[in-house]
Amino acid sequence: MQRFVVSKKNQITFLNGGFLFLALMGHFLLKNTYVVMGALILASAIGVLPILIQAGQALRVHVISIELLVSIAVIGAFFIQNYEEAAMVTFLFLFGAFLEQRTLTKTRSAIKELTEMVPESAVLQLSNGTFKEIGIDEVEKGDYLLVKTGAKIPVDGTVLSGVGHVNEASITGEAISLSKTIGDTVFAGTILENGTVTIQANKIGEETTFGKIIELVEEAQDSKSETERFIDRFSKYYTPLVLLLGAFVFVVSRNLSLAITILVLGCPGALVIGVPVSNVSGIGNGARNGILLKGSEVVTQFSRVDTIVFDKTGTLTKGNPEVAEQICYGEEEKAYSYLASIEQESDHPLAKAIVAFIGKTPKQKITHTEVIKGGGIRSEINGQQVLVGNEFLMKYHQVNLTEQMKRQMKDFEEKGDSIVVTAIDNEVKLLMGIRDTIRPGVKENLKKLKKMRIKNLIVLSGDNQGTVDLIAQELELTQAHGNMLPEEKAQFIERLQKNGQQVAFVGDGVNDSPSLAIADIGIAMGNGTDIAIETSDVVLMNSDFTRLPHALGLSRATAKNRKENIVIAVGVVLFLLGGLLFSQWMNMTIGMLVHEGSIVVVILNAMRLLGYSVN
Structure with missing residues (x-):
């Protein structure tokens, strides 16, 4: 029964509102006191049910929640026959929760947009050359897949045949189409805007770049920051304090209405919701702009x-350097062959530059390879030791560098070249200068x-x-x-x-x-x-290096937004309590109305982050 009532919370909210409307009609049009009283009593009794249940659920895990404050206030108002305020408080609290959930759902649209981009099927090329449409879960690594114009690419893979233009906005945040041809990498969730390509699946499911994006954004939006954890602890002690304050006021003044009003005015709803919605909005903005912020704590630190x-x-x-100059010290053909054979095994940008420069050459069988971090590579080819790397590697293996070689290396360095030395059996055979260009x-x-x-x-x-x-x-x-x-x-x-x-x-x-x-x-x-x-x-x-200023600015804007929401929430509570102490116009209904308004304000303030862009 409890689960049913809570699941129908939105329907109860609008039923509660309907009875309030009936009460207004009974008062202004029908002039019937019984209709007004009956509608208000029904509105209060129906509206307080989900609030009471949630308060009870919280108490079972030893948490004194905001729902408990509202429940006590409504029951108290009902007890002193203030049905109008009881009905209004329940409606405003339920309707505020409804607006809060709707707005939070909107701020989480980044996740929804991402998941909607996930392809549901793929076209598999069979061994006999025919094609078959299969579910995305049936795709295996190494499969050959056909992608036609307008289709979503189902996996991370390599283009085997065909040419096309791919929109990678789901990965990079940029809607500019990129040309893809044989050997290029494509990503799951991107769209082939024109052309037809056959790709080989390298990563599938959650292993794909797109899958990792969804996973990381979900984890980030669900994580809690230091500020949120502080507010959780604050609420844990704040709510009982308000209850005690209300009880104290009643004992001293014997004014039950005043004590109940304090309970309503002390509800820190905007404080609890303000920080999480800021984090969700900021992280959502980042996800749509090709930036993954792994959690609200990261936002704070950044x-x-x-x-x-x-x-x-x-x-x-760029990481795509080219060989700018070279010097050979003998056995040029052999050195080229050995060097190209070793570098073909590496994905390092300098290795790719060397292979592109040397071109086609007989490939040698490598019997052993060892990567020396920060130095280069040591290999064995045809029983000979081959060293490929920088000056540190040569010194480490006691390779003789003549004064002439050192001068030539210094000349290369002064021109901005990266030095790659090739030595066979501890004799230098090649010196290459490779340059990279700034992005x-x-x-x-x-x-x-x-x-x-x-x-x-x-x-x-x-x-x-x-x-x-x-x-x-x-x-x-x-x-x-x-x-x-x-x-x-x-x-x-x-x-x-x-x-x-x-x-x-x-x-x-x-x-x-x-x-x-x-x-x-x-x-x-x-x-x-x-x-x-x-x-x-x-x-x-x-x-995309241009995303770095956006990421920094977004993190700072999110951190600032959280502070603004805290100030708004605390300011509203102080304003309401001040109004109760120093004015005659403050009551439960006005207090709850202002509270719910403050929740909407902090949510709208946080939603500004969805449109953030760095100048």
């Missing part, structure tokens, strides 16, 4: 950041961050100091540090934190994971590695 540290490659730069719009967005009171913009890189200095000079960064290993980056961030700075780190690679984890806020570029995305607090989908 809003306090005053220092941002960047990885260089793939973050400040479009990075400089302008860094200026926005400075205007947003970010005091320090720092780049940390495993690249040589000369290259890092050139990047820092062009982008007008505060500090630049090169030749850094992953653990040195993390140690540098720790030192900043010990100096009292609130640090955000922006990166995209596996080697960035320690820094992403140790920073106050870790920000991952969405096209980076899975481990970087999992370790981070904020994800910029599609590695």
